[in-house]
Amino acid sequence: MRFVDTIPGLNEVFDTDIPRSSVVLVTGAAGTLKSGFSFQLMSNYLDEADEYGLYITLEQSKENHLKNMESMGIHVSGRVHISDFSDYRITYGDFPDDLLKLLEQNILDFKEKTGGKCTCIVIDSLGALYSLMNIGENELRKRMYRMLETFRRENLTTFLILEEEKSSGINDSSTGAEGYLADGIIELGLHFKGNVANRYIRIRKMRAASHSMEPWILTVSDNGLKVFKGNF
Template sequence: MRFVDTIEGLNEVFETDIPKNSVVLVTGAAGTLKSGFTFQVLSNYLEQKDEYGLYITLEQSKENHLQNMDSMGIALSNRLHISDFSDYRVLYDDFSDDLLSILEENILQFKKNIGEKCTCIAIDSLGALYSLLDVEPRDLRKSMYKMLETFRREKFTTFLILEEEKLSGMADPSTGMEGYLADGIIELGLQLKGNVANRYLRVRKMRASSHSMEPWILTVSDKGLKVYKGNF
């Protein structure tokens, strides 16, 4: 099982797999299926591998997240542990400015408990994480770089979800500091054509991987998400 075999049609977008131990940014506006995409990739991948992963949701409770996934036909693998915001509130009465370190410590502790078979993590989302921090942009970039380098050394494949505040089109190449820190960028968006709106997926970059850079339609089927070639 490869990461690109976890969603129907995704292996048409990629000629080779998403490299393990890389940091992948999944970015897009609200409603573009960022959480569903990331969750399905990890859950389906881990279900077929003798590996484990951690999905951290900072915006929804575990229950709400699972309800949302179930509504899209996305199943949960028992090998993917979900940790929501309330888990951290139980452990820490007050969030410090060093929340990144707290997250890093908990992720490393999770791997210590599971062992070397813990290979994948996802943070949903960076925007929610940033809202809890009171850090200057320059210091934030340094802290993010340090945390992501730790994840690479620990041989995690890391998925970071980032919601854009604006609805960007396919002609908008903008990406914040996260794009420079990530090995790959998967853009999910909405393309408006008259009164019709299509969700699309486009791989902006993926180091050490061969892939299409064209947009592909992303839709919800009765068995989760599906990717196919369309006309834009």
């Protein structure tokens, strides 16, 4: 099973699969389907693989996240474990500086429990993670880099969701400061043409993979998300 075969039409955007053990940034403004895209990718992949995945939600409760997925017709695999960190936020308020270590250990413990069969994770979202840490920007990024390098060595394919404050639009080539952390950047956005708005997906970069650089339409169907060629 390939990651690019998990969402109808995504295999037309990619000629080759998303490389295993990559760190992939899924970025976009509010309402661009970042959580749905990442969850469907993981859930459908794991349904066809003898592997497990961990979806970490730092803002929504597990129940609200599942309701959101259900509303979009996205299948929930029994091989996906959802770790709800909202309880941690209530308990601790402002997290200690070692939150990244706590998060890393949570992930590595889950991999051990699955007998090493946990192969992919989603962290939703970086913005929520940053808001819980009271350290300087440079130190934060150093710690993030070290944590992600651990995940690469553990052969974990990692998807990091990052919400932008505004929609960048198709003609904006910026990727944000977090781009240096990632092997790949998947941009989800909104394109306005007159009174019509379309969600789109564009692959900014994906190391060791062949892919289109053009925007493709991303839409919600009765059975989850779909990707298809559109005119922009």
